[in-house]
Amino acid sequence: MSRFTVAIDGPAAAGKGTISKAVAAHFGFAHLDTGLLYRAVGAKVLAGSDPVQAAKALTPEDLEGELRTPEVAQAASRVAVLPDVRAALFEFQRSFAARDGGAVLDGRDIGTVICPDADVKLFVTASPEIRAERRYLELSNKGIEVTQKDVLADVIARDKRDSERAEAPLKPAEDAVIIDTSELSIADAVANAVAAIAACR
Ligand code: DC
Numbered sequence: 001m002s003r004f005t006v007a008i009d010g011p012a013a014a015g016k017g018t019i020s021k022a023v024a025a026h027f028g029f030a031h032l033d034t035g036l037l038y039r040a041v042g043a044k045v046l047a048g049s050d051p052v053q054a055a056k057a058l059t060p061e062d063l064e065g066e067l068r069t070p071e072v073a074q075a076a077s078r079v080a081v082l083p084d085v086r087a088a089l090f091e092f093q094r095s096f097a098a099r100d101g102g103a104v105l106d107g108r109d110i111g112t113v114i115c116p117d118a119d120v121k122l123f124v125t126a127s128p129e130i131r132a133e134r135r136y137l138e139l140s141n142k143g144i145e146v147t148q149k150d151v152l153a154d155v156i157a158r159d160k161r162d163s164e165r166a167e168a169p170l171k172p173a174e175d176a177v178i179i180d181t182s183e184l185s186i187a188d189a190v191a192n193a194v195a196a197i198a199a200c201r
Pocket of ligand 1: 110
């Protein structure tokens with residue numbers, strides 16, 4: 001089987017994760033949620049580690065456990081501004097993208113920095129209010145106590161830090177297909193992504 005790379009970028013809670021999992025299952029590709037790498041480093045830093053050492057020493061076990069909390073998300077966004085942290089995570093992501101049989105990577109800089117030659121680039125976005133509402137429901141369903149106002153403030157702070165950083169900022173690649181999920185059902189968002197990928201195969 002040959003290589004085929006799908007890069008999916010976008011801001012927090014826009015639906016990247018859901019779309020990535022669904023298209024990976026649809027086409028039989030492997031999937032890497034690159035945000036988890038930054039979250040794992042962020043969690044280590046919250047536990048007292050040095051960010052660069054933590055990124056260099058990351059193991060698959062570090063990606064397990066509860067990394068989807070608001071505290072870890074903010075810590076991930078803070079370590080993600082550090083060029084040495086990004087450099088330490090670069091090779092792992094590149095080799096994942098180059099595996100035989102196809103790969104979907106989702107994150108912030110996949111189409112711009114990690115896989116500028118990806119076969120398909122999608123940029124999945126939605127309004128901050130809608131993203132905050134979705135994240136609020138997701139966290140509440142997990143029993144994590146948050147207010148809608150705090151979740152919106154978190155989303156806006158993370159968007160700002162992720163988009164304004166000097167190294168690999170969040171932005172659509174010039175050749176990315178933009179999918180705005182604000183008004184789309186999950187099924188329609190996935191169908192749009194599948195169609196965009198199928199058109200390039
Ligand atoms: O996708 P996520 O919400 O799990 O990502 C958590 C943080 O990690 C995000 O706020 C910024 C950082 N990140 C990044 O800088 N580059 C990536 N490719 C993925 C995530």
